[in-house]
Every structure is written in structure tokens, then in C-alpha cells.
Amino acid sequence: MARYILKRLWHTVYVAVGISLISFFFIHLSGDPVLLMLPPDASKEEVETLREQLGFNDPLAVQYLRFAGHALRGDLGVSLVHRVPALDLIFERLPASLELAGAAMLFALAVAVPLGILAAVRRGSLLDLGSMLAALFGLSMPHFWLGIMLVLLFSVHLGWFPTSGRGSFAQLVLPALALGLSLLAMFARLTRSVMLEVLGQDYVRTARAKGLRERLVIGKHALKNALIPLVTVAGMQFGFLIGGTVIIETVFAWPGVGRLVVQAIFSRDYPLVQAAVLVLAVLFVLINLLVDLLYVLLDPQISYGGGS
């Protein structure tokens, strides 16, 4: 187990190095940040002095190694626009992104798992057909459009929820619903198909043959096994969500990391973009590691020892 965790931590390191390399070289091709930092009427000498001061005249490889050396000491640079450490800005915005992603995920799982189980148990019923049709529609709606529709209905026409901002529960509802509905659709379909597969297994038939109550058969025998693929997909989706809420954050003026990075990309704020992408990618890998470790709790047959 310890060996497996070490291996996965090594995986995190090389992913972080890869991500930092890609973002470093791409972002540095996008233009000269010094021109953005100085007033438009700055002289050539002023531009040159600042470029020298910030080390932008050094070869790209040297600049990258300097960035990597600082990153190892926890220093991901200072935002060119906000003039504060990039990591501080990210950690200031990260709770908002985690809150939104977490709320969307909770809502989706809370509705999708029971719905998927019911659809599987009552296969072919009106509930099954109706919920799977609704799920198909849910999967087909871009979440930002759904967000706009929710604003149109619940904010503009009914006046129940505010259109934007963060701070109260009411402000969280619409963005979380918009993000969560497509996840709900995905999880409901997945739960149904996995449950159908599990319900056809010998051990479920044996449990039924032993006279166990249906609720126990589904809750104890079937669901536990059906949870493994669901946990995998939910974990991956949570990782994607943290960096993928950019458009929803824009629609609802949600002050998360995604919106911060998009603004940083537009203003060529290199250090902030690099730092944010790095933090989000490492979070993604760590969440996946956590999911892998969760398997052991869900299924004692899975062992990460001995190279298996």
C-alpha cells in the first residue's frame, strides 16, 4: 500500500512538471507582459529596465528553471496585475470553487443514486423510462445555457433567487443546480446500468434465494459493488469540476479560481495563470489518488500491495 501511494505521489510530481512546462511555454508565447504593466506612454528605456528587473530577458529555459526552483520552495510568483503572491490569490478564490463544485456534486449524487437504483429495480417501468429520458435531456444541455434558463425562470420571472454573486445559500442554488444537473444525468444513467449488471450476478441471486429482504439485497449486496465505478467517475468529475466551472462562474459572477484564471489569461498575468493551472492539476491528481484509496474501503478484495 505504502509503495502504491509513493508511486502515485511520484505520478503527481511528473504531472506537475509536465503541466508547468506546458503552461510556462504557452503563456510566454502570448505577448509581452511588461507592455501591460507600464503606462502606454512608457519609454523604451523604461520597458527595457523593467524587463531586465523581472528577468524576462533571460532565455526561456533559464526563466523556467528559476520558476521551478521557486515553486519547490512554495513560491509560485507574484501576480503582475494584482501585485500580490499568486498562491495567495488562488487560495483566496479556491474555497468558492470548491464550494460550488461540492454543492453541485452533492446535489447530483443525492438525487442520481436513488433514482438510478429505482430505475434499475423497476426496469421498463414508467419511472425507468421517464427518468432515463430526462437524464438524456439533462446530458444534452450545455450547463451554461441551463444556468441562463434557470436565471430566466427563477430570477427574472419568479424572483426567487438572486442572479449572481456569492455569500448566501440562495446565491449558491442556481449555479449549483446548473452545474449539477448534467452530472445528475450522468450519474443516474451510470448507477442504473451498473445496478442492472450487479443485480444479474450470482451472489445477488443467492442472496435472494436465501430469502433476504429485497431492501437488504439491494442496499447491502448490490449497491456496495455498484458504488465502485460510481466513485471513480464522481471523483474524476469532481477534479474536472474544480477547473471546469469557468463558464458557470462567468454566468453567475461567482468569484472562483476559474474566473480568476480567465481574467489572468486575458491580461497575460503569467505567474497567476501558471500557479493556478499547477494548483488545479495537482488537486485533480490528488483527488484521483484519494478515489483510488477509497476503493480499498469499498472493496477489501482490492489490494495495492505486491505490485497487483
Place this chain on the structure above:
Amino acid sequence: MLEGAESLRLWGETLRALGRSPGAVIGGGLLLAILATSLLFPWFTAADPLAQDLLARLTPPCWQEGGSLAHPLGTDNLGRDVLVRILHGSRVSLFVGFAAVLVACGSGILLGLLSGYYGGRLDSLIMRVADVFMAYPFMLLTISVIAVLGNSILNLILVLGLSDWVTYARTVRGSVLSIKEKEFVTAARSVGTPNRVILRRHIFPNVLSPVLVLGTVRVANIIIWESGLSFLGMGVPPPMPTWGRMLAEGRVYITDAWWLVTLPGLAIMLTILAINLLGDGLRDALDPRLRNIPR
């Protein structure tokens, strides 16, 4: 390797299975109708999606009070016809969607074939790069690259396609790992068939089925991503109308003109729904076929 007649028989079976699935028939029919409308509408109307009629600005759809048949789905804030713009937008979305999937499929299949067949260091390298791409926040990657390269249709196709190669590469690699141990491949190798011929003639045809299913699903994803990028102002450059930009522009008038934010979104949803229905049908039709592939 699948022999020609056997291959034809299996494709025939797949088509028959697709025909038996109501979802696939509805989805396929709807997608065909959308594709045909998108391709053929210029033959029936020469209306310009950029033509402004400031006297008719924010005209509601024809079924609503104040609407007119001259603009069946209403007009926007500059008096441009919403229906004409949606039709022109469909061309952009569908073209970018299918083209980006081709790019992703092409690069993913090639890397997956090489990775799975040759193994060793090449496999390690390709899979480690795939790990990095998997962890890179996709939307931020595409926005960063578009910010660097500038937004044009070609850049959009390349960025969306090249950001999405990983899923194909992993799927193909998985299939190759099992296929390369089969007798027909070992036999080909033992008679001295060059590796590239084995890859092209014996392995490639056998990895196509999962890629086909995957590609169908990913077209839907790419269309959603393209509209998202357009919504953020990072998609196809103006003045070309796109569904995403129509939504972004319409959002300003959400309190006065519901149709500007509703109808382009409905167009996206219908297209994605059609593709998803077809994708589900294809998956169901191809699954048994996958089990029948000679091992």
C-alpha cells in the same frame, strides 16, 4: 484480421441492430435532418445573418404578440433575424465539432496504436504525456492556447482536437494490447510482415468499433465546448454567428427578449440530443459485435 466478407457482414449486423433501436433511429433521423438543413438552407434562402433592420429590433417570435412571419423566431438587438443566425451558427458548430473529432481521432488512434503495439519506453512516454493532458484543466488549456494563437476556425479545430486525443489514445492502446497477442497477429509477425503493415491491415480495423462509439459521444462534447468558448468570446471570431456568441449577446437582453437566450440554446440541445441518442444506439449495436471479434 477481419476478412472483407466477414467485416461487411458485421457492419450489416450493426446497421440492422441500429435500425431496431428506436433511440438510434430517432437520433439518427434528427441528426440527418439537422445536417441536411444546415447544408442545404442557403439554396432556399439568401437571407444575410448580418443584415440589420433597426426598425425591427427585438421583434418577438411570430407566435407571440408583436411578432411577424418575416422573422419567424424574432430578431436581436440589431434587428438581425434569429432563425437565419441559428441556421448559419449550425454550420460553424457542426463543422468544428466533426472536424475537431477527426483531429482528435486521428492523433489519438496513431498514438494509441504506437503506444500499445511497440510498448516499452515509447508506451511509457506517450502514456505519461497523456497523464499530463488528463490532469490539465481542459477549458483553461483551450482558452490559454486560443489566447496565444488567436481565435480562428482552424485554431479552434486544432486546439479542441489536440486537447481531446487522450481518450482515443487510451481506448485504442487498450484494444491493441489485447489484439496484438492474438494468433492472426503472431502469425503475420512470424512470416515476416513488417510492423507498419501489421498495424495498418491487421490491428487498425479491429480497434475502429470502440473509436466510432467514442467519436460520436465526443462530437457532442466538442460542440458544447465550442459554444462555451464562443460564449466567453474565445470561439470563432465575429461577425460570423455562432450559437455560443448568440447566447452571450442575448444574455444582456434576458429581461426583455427571452428568445435570444432560449432559442440558440435549444438548437444546441437538439443537436446534442440527436448525437447522444445515436451514440447510445451505436454503443448498444456495437457491443455484441465487439464480443464477436476473433480472439
